[in-house]
Amino acid sequence: MSAVDELRSLILAGQYAPGDRLGEVELAEVLGVSRTPVREALRRLEAEGLVELVANKGARVVAYPGRDLETIFELRARVEGLAARQAALTASPDDVARLHEVAVDLRDHAERGELDAVYRLNSEFHQSLVRLGGSPLLGQSISSLIHSSVLLRTYGSFDEDAMRRSVNHHLEIAAAVRAGDPEWAEAVMRAHLFSARASLLGPRYQERTT
Amino acid sequence: MSAVDELRSLILAGQYAPGDRLGEVELAEVLGVSRTPVREALRRLEAEGLVELVANKGARVVAYPGRDLETIFELRARVEGLAARQAALTASPDDVARLHEVAVDLRDHAERGELDAVYRLNSEFHQSLVRLGGSPLLGQSISSLIHSSVLLRTYGSFDEDAMRRSVNHHLEIAAAVRAGDPEWAEAVMRAHLFSARASLLGPRYQERTT
DNA sequence: GACAGCCGACATGTATACAACTCCTCGGTT
DNA sequence: AACCGAGGAGTTGTATACATGTCGGCTGTC
Numbered sequence A, B: 001m002s003a004v005d006e007l008r009s010l011i012l013a014g015q016y017a018p019g020d021r022l023g024e025v026e027l028a029e030v031l032g033v034s035r036t037p038v039r040e041a042l043r044r045l046e047a048e049g050l051v052e053l054v055a056n057k058g059a060r061v062v063a064y065p066g067r068d069l070e071t072i073f074e075l076r077a078r079v080e081g082l083a084a085r086q087a088a089l090t091a092s093p094d095d096v097a098r099l100h101e102v103a104v105d106l107r108d109h110a111e112r113g114e115l116d117a118v119y120r121l122n123s124e125f126h127q128s129l130v131r132l133g134g135s136p137l138l139g140q141s142i143s144s145l146i147h148s149s150v151l152l153r154t155y156g157s158f159d160e161d162a163m164r165r166s167v168n169h170h171l172e173i174a175a176a177v178r179a180g181d182p183e184w185a186e187a188v189m190r191a192h193l194f195s196a197r198a199s200l201l202g203p204r205y206q207e208r209t210t
Numbered sequence C: 001g002a003c004a005g006c007c008g009a010c011a012t013g014t015a016t017a018c019a020a021c022t023c024c025t026c027g028g029t030t
Numbered sequence D: 001a002a003c004c005g006a007g008g009a010g011t012t013g014t015a016t017a018c019a020t021g022t023c024g025g026c027t028g029t030c
Helices: A003-012 A026-033 A035-047 A069-088 A095-112 A115-133 A134-157 A160-179 A181-200 B003-012 B023-032 B035-047 B067-090 B092-112 B114-135 B138-156 B160-179 B182-201
Strands: A051-054 A058-061 B051-054 B058-061
Touching: A003 A026, A003 A035, A003 A134, A026 A035, A026 B067, A035 A051, A035 B003, A035 B114, A069 A115, A069 A134, A069 A160, A069 A181, A069 B067, A095 A115, A115 A160, A160 A181, B003 B023, B003 B035, B003 B138, B023 B035, B035 B051, B067 B114, B067 B138, B067 B160, B067 B182, B092 B114, B092 B160, B114 B138, B114 B160, B160 B182
Parallel strands: none
Antiparallel strands: A051 A058, B051 B058
């Protein structure tokens, strides 16, 4: 596993909290390599939006202000909405089957409360869908957004209802893609992301209609 | 000027054509620095979507297939549409004045046929607008898209009508932002980008089968 | 006692040397 | 003649050493 992937995993796993300082020598020891690959990793992760670099002062894990949270999900809704649309238009039967499988897996693990697996499968689902969109550029634009969202998981958490909604959204997106219906796929994706945003923002935004 | 900025300028200026190989030692000589900063620059430009890196094989300027051109502008319409919307909601009178000034400058240079200045002011306009959106994340997502579009300028060119349309779009966007009307701002921005796409696809697109 | 300026420790920025890998070439074999 | 493999040139990947800049503490003066 390359240094950049390893460091990204550490950050996304919460090993380093937002705002934490990332010293080059310290990381070099942790990762078991010299400073050179560490520097490369930091530059790339900065471009991905995971860390913040200041000249001659070093790197920190980004700490997005809460205000940006709404923008991030608004962006994801627009960009991943396009990805879902494209996927519905171009996905092969094999792709569809795989997507559905991930969604089912995600449901099963969610029912058993295995949150680690849920996080992993959720990421896999979204990334797969983007890949199906066909454009490598699209995927590049999105991955940083997804990563940012992951960093924000500390802001709030999914309750049982929100989790069930999320699971159903994934299944429905897979269904829409299988049906080859771009409008449906995009609409569900947008609903999925706005629902997630509402949950992360906290109870004051949630409807109490249930 | 740092190595990464300098290299980016060279690529965007067309000094290196899409598909060109970017040797580290060669760039080190051109930029007058050692290989270390060159490597950093390449890693960062890869994340920005300007160059393509293959392990142990080096870097090349990206060469997007023509098929991706439509996706790029569809993405820009969605993402920059959001930026325009946000800008309309939050821009200060000073910001608005500056934006309008850039649009006017752009018009004047366009009338005199000074294409270099037009390119520069066009970039400045779009980047300023994104900054007004307020979210640094938004700007980050967009810049790579804009760069990609610039790389594609070889695919076609603006005729006189398209240029006039583009100029008017910029002025209208500034007006919409000044009016604080998010719907208007986003709508014009979308029109602006789809218009640009149509011009770039142009009649010559059919010859360019990829 | 407080503040300005200096000094030193430590971090990042850069350069250079070496290791590992890829691809092309050349020679031999089938 | 075509193909396979070994060798070498050239590239990227990594490590280490040095240069430069920043921040904190200390000392001297007012």
